[in-house]
Amino acid sequence: MSVLVYIDHTDGEIKKSSLEAASYGAQLASQLGVAAHGLVLGTLNADLSALGKQGLQKVHQVKNDSLNQFDPGQQAVMVAEAVTSLAATVVVVSNNVTGKALGPRLSARLKAGLVAGAVALPDTSNSFVVKKAVFSGKAFAQVAVSSPIKIIALTPNAFSVSNGDGSAEVADINLTVPAAKIKVTGTNKIKGQIPLSEAELVVSGGRGLKGPENWGMIEELADLLGAATACSRPVADSHWRPHHEHVGQTGGAVAPNLYFAVGISGAIQHLAGVNRSKVIVVINKDPEAPFFKAADYGIVGDAFEVMPKIIDSVKKLKGK
Amino acid sequence: MKILVCISKTPDTTAKIAFTDNNTKFATEGVQWIINPYDEWYALVRAIELKEKDPTTVLHLVNVGGAENDAIIRKALALGGDEAIRVNIESQDSFTIASQIAQVAKDGGYDLVFTGKETIDYNGSSIGGMVAELLDWPYVSLATKLDIEGSNAKLTREIEGGEETVEASLPLVVSAQKGMAEQRIPNMKGIMGARTKPLKVVEPVAVEALTSIAGFELPPAKAGVKLVPADNPEELVRLLHEEAKVI
Numbered sequence: 197m198s199v200l201v202y203i204d205h206t207d208g209e210i211k212k213s214s215l216e217a218a219s220y221g222a223q224l225a226s227q228l229g230v231a232a233h234g235l236v237l238g239t240l241n242a243d244l245s246a247l248g249k250q251g252l253q254k255v256h257q258v259k260n261d262s263l264n265q266f267d268p269g270q271q272a273v274m275v276a277e278a279v280t281s282l283a284a285t286v287v288v289v290s291n292n293v294t295g296k297a298l299g300p301r302l303s304a305r306l307k308a309g310l311v312a313g314a315v316a317l318p319d320t321s322n323s324f325v326v327k328k329a330v331f332s333g334k335a336f337a338q339v340a341v342s343s344p345i346k347i348i349a350l351t352p353n354a355f356s357v358s359n360g361d362g363s364a365e366v367a368d369i370n371l372t373v374p375a376a377k378i379k380v381t382g383t384n385k386i387k388g389q390i391p392l393s394e395a396e397l398v399v400s401g402g403r404g405l406k407g408p409e410n411w412g413m414i415e416e417l418a419d420l421l422g423a424a425t426a427c428s429r430p431v432a433d434s435h436w437r438p439h440h441e442h443v444g445q446t447g448g449a450v451a452p453n454l455y456f457a458v459g460i461s462g463a464i465q466h467l468a469g470v471n472r473s474k475v476i477v478v479i480n481k482d483p484e485a486p487f488f489k490a491a492d493y494g495i496v497g498d499a500f501e502v503m504p505k506i507i508d509s510v511k512k513l514k515g516k
Numbered sequence: 517m518k519i520l521v522c523i524s525k526t527p528d529t530t531a532k533i534a535f536t537d538n539n540t541k542f543a544t545e546g547v548q549w550i551i552n553p554y555d556e557w558y559a560l561v562r563a564i565e566l567k568e569k570d571p572t573t574v575l576h577l578v579n580v581g582g583a584e585n586d587a588i589i590r591k592a593l594a595l596g597g598d599e600a601i602r603v604n605i606e607s608q609d610s611f612t613i614a615s616q617i618a619q620v621a622k623d624g625g626y627d628l629v630f631t632g633k634e635t636i637d638y639n640g641s642s643i644g645g646m647v648a649e650l651l652d653w654p655y656v657s658l659a660t661k662l663d664i665e666g667s668n669a670k671l672t673r674e675i676e677g678g679e680e681t682v683e684a685s686l687p688l689v690v691s692a693q694k695g696m697a698e699q700r701i702p703n704m705k706g707i708m709g710a711r712t713k714p715l716k717v718v719e720p721v722a723v724e725a726l727t728s729i730a731g732f733e734l735p736p737a738k739a740g741v742k743l744v745p746a747d748n749p750e751e752l753v754r755l756l757h758e759e760a761k762v763i
Contacts, residue, residue, distance in 0.1 A: 206676060268645065269654050291641075293674055296633075297657040300645025304614060309726030312610075312640045325730055332636050334533045338730040377654035381670075382681040391677030397762070421763055439660075439695055440674075445529050445636060446553055446694055454762040464530050468636070471735070475760045477752070478741070488741050493755060497746025509753040510763070 199225040200284035201234045201252065202275060204294045205264075208241035212394050213290035213352040215250055220348075220355045221288040222251025224317055230285070234364065235278050237271055238263035248362030256282070256369035266294060267376040272301035274371045279306060279345065281369075291349035292393060299349040309341035315354040315472075318346075332445055332468035352393055353451045354472075392441065395424035398452045398473075400443060402428040404459020404480060404499055408436035413503040414458060420510045426450065428460045444469035458499050462487020479503070517664065517686075518574045519563045520621055521597065522631040522643060524552040525581060525588045529636060535732045542637075542732070551592050554632025557699040558692035562662055563630050564596035565697060574598055578620050580613045582606055586715060593710035594702035600713065605720035608728075610638075614646030615723040621651060627686040628669070633658050633693040641691070648689035656682060660695030 201221035204214045218234060225232035234247050234255040244255045256278065263271070275298070279287060287302065289295035291313050303310035311326040315336065318326045323340055326348060330337045392398065399418040401411060411425075418425045425441060432442035443450055445465035455473035459480060460466060467490050470476065478491040481498050488494050495502055527533075528548040536543045551560075560577070567573040577600040579589050589600045601624075603616040621629050629651075634641040641657075648655035660679065661672035667686045672679050674693070702710075744752040756763045 211676065267654070268657070269648065269652075272649060293658055293676055296641040297645055297655060300610070300614075300640075300642040301649040301655065303611065303642070303726070304646040304649035307611075307726065310610065310640075310642060311727065312642050328639075330638055330732070331527075331533045332639060334735075335535075336733050336735065337638075338733070340728050340730045341726065342728065343726045377684055378656060379683045380680055381683055383675070383678065384680070385675070385678035389677060393676060440679075442694065446557070454756070454760075468529065475756070475762050477756070488743075490738060491741040492738065492760065493744065493752060494741045495744050495746050495749060495752060497749075502746055502749045505749040506753060509750040513753060513757055513763070 197230040198233050198282050198284045199228065199230060199286045199288060200279060200282055201232065202287065202289040202295070202298065203234045203236045203247070203255070204290055204292065205236065205238060205240050205242070210240065210242050211290065211292065212357070213292045215357045216352065216355045217288050217290045217350050218247055218250035218252050219358040220317065220350050222358070224286060224288070227317065227320060233282055233284070235275060235369070237274055244366045245363045248364035249359050251358060251360060251362060252364045254365045254367065256367055258369060258371050258373070260373060262376065263373070265376065265380040267378040268297035268301050269378070270374050270376045271298055272305050273374050275302055276305045277371050278369060285345055287345070287347045289347070289349050291351050295349045299347055303347050306345050307343060308345035308347050309343040310347040310349065311339045311341060312349040313351050314348045315351050318348070329472060333449060333472040334468065351451065353396065390422070390424040392424045392426055392443070392448055392450055395450070395452050397421050397423035397454045397456070398426050398450055399423045399456045399458070400426035400428070400460060401431065401458050402460030403430045411437070413507060417456070417503065417507055417510065420507065420514055420516070423456070428466050457487060458503065460487060461485045462490060517570065517628065518624065518626045519566065519576070519628045519630060520624060520626040521555065521560050521563050521575065521577050522617055522629065523555050523560065523577050523579045523589060523592045524632070524635045525549050525579070525585050526552045526635050526637045529553070533734070539731050539733060540729070549588055551588055552632050552635045554634060554636070554693060556592065556595070558694065558696040559630040559632050560592060560595060560597070561697035561700050562692060566664060567596065576601060576624065578603070578617055580605060580607050580616045589715055590710050591702070593713045594706040595700055596706070598713065600715045602715060602717050603720050604717050609725040610640045610642040611646060611726045612723045614643050615650060616720050617643065618647045618650035619721045620718070621647065627688070629689045631691045633691045644689050644691035651687070651689070653687050653689050654684045655689045656684060657691045658693050659690050660693060662690055662692070662696065
């Protein structure tokens with residue numbers, strides 16, 4: 197019996213969301229009294245034995261460069277085979293872009309119930325119930341999984357990475373590699389930026405900033421904090437900022453430790469994308485802006501006057 | 517080419533979220549229902565565009581649910597599509613729904629099954645991947661672009677911090693998100709025409725659900741916003757550092 201954690205990687209490194217999944221899987225394994233294993237498909241530069249810090253005992257790897265190009269159909273076959281050979285009863289993946297494609301395929305293949313978007317460890321006292329976010333973060337559901345094998349896709353940034361001093365045993369595993377049916381023809385990554393989905397801090401701007409030329413202060417604050425930048429829908433629709441920065445009901449959903457919103461009124465559709473943030477700061481000159489009701493801290497004031505002072509103050513704090 | 521677009525019914529984006537029956541059921545009273553925006557704005561509209569480019573394309577819609585879903589299905593048909601199929605079963609877990617759609621796709625001989633990236637109520641992101649596995653077709657998720665050339669599809673999909681261009685052969689399952697197409701408003705001709713388009717009701721295949729919802733809960737209410745005077749923004753930075761400990 198074991199908990200098997202699918203370890204997702206990019207550019208030779210393990211994704212932070214997979215370190216969270218490994219920490220989650222290891223804690224679940226100790227809750228169930230079983231072993232915690234990791235599975236890596238593809239090749240990395242990272243030292244896989246370091247996954248012991250997150251609590252994994254053993255990491256199985258299929259060293260094959262072609263697997264670095266992601267085909268969820270191909271990988272589902274391989275993970276399913278590993279589940280059988282390692283007698284895994286729970287599979288943990290991150291509910292990131294990879295997990296959203298792999299998790300459902302694996303679920304259908306193994307007839308294993310999937311909880312997509314888990315936010316906490318399961319309650320295993322007399323059944324298997326996992327809490328997940330629903331209604332775009334406006335509520336949670338307790339999902340009971342009835343199948344013998346369970347699959348949990350963990351929401352990024354919902355579970356902290358544990359950092360113990362363990363070291364995992366790393367071994368090759370022999371799995372059938374089916375032919376890939378998806379061919380990757382090009383990759384376009386925005387260099388030097390923190391991906392929104394992985395960001396712990398997010399600085400976001402709205403229409404109140406009046407135009408793309410005024411984004412300097414958003415970028416400067418984000419830079420100082422090591423935060424990602426985001427925006428509201430009207431801003432993306434007006435092409436002031438790229439679409440991938442759009443956060444909200446129809447854009448991306450984020451759950452950072454800090455969501456710092458400048459000049460965003462907080463329409464319900466925007467809140468749907470950010471309401472799982474741990475701390476929300478709102479800067480808006482309209483005291484009636486609905487966002488203040490969802491905020492933890494706020495300043496009713498003109499962003500153009502307030503932001504430079506905040507930036508100065510953060511500079512002092514960071515000793516810059 | 518034959519396209520099947522999956523249409524889900526969800527509460528309106530501004531609907532009040534509340535629960536009844538000891539927090540086990542969503543309170544539907546007074547709720548406005550809409551077509552799941554990701555299904556409508558992105559998957560359906562892109563499928564309509566593909567049909568406009570190649571009028572020989574056959575475009576069908578599929579929904580899993582009871583007769584109360586027919587109004588939403590007609591709304592989708594008002595945008596476009598030749599006919600709709602409703603699988604007559606109260607929607608249960610993702611696997612049950614995906615199994616019904618996979619059966620419809622198998623029976624209908626489709627080349628492309630198209631879904632939105634997730635529903636705005638359950639946020640599972642699961643149907644497309646499950647349907648693909650049940651059919652043993654390739655799956656491209658979170659796609660922002662799709663073009664078809666013969667039996668080959670060229671797509672762009674999201675990856676962390678960027679995007680990737682990929683190619684796959686039909687038949688194929690695709691989940692769509694923002695970028696794929698722009699929202700359309702149905703015109704009067706579409707609305708009138710939708711009334712007479714075929715809406716076939718088919719009986720479900722027997723499937724055992726793998727998950728069930730034991731209960732819902734609302735997030736704890738926010739304590740209320742702590743306002744900092746506009747002439748002292750330094751205080752905000754201090755609070756974030758010392759009190760909230762997030763910077």
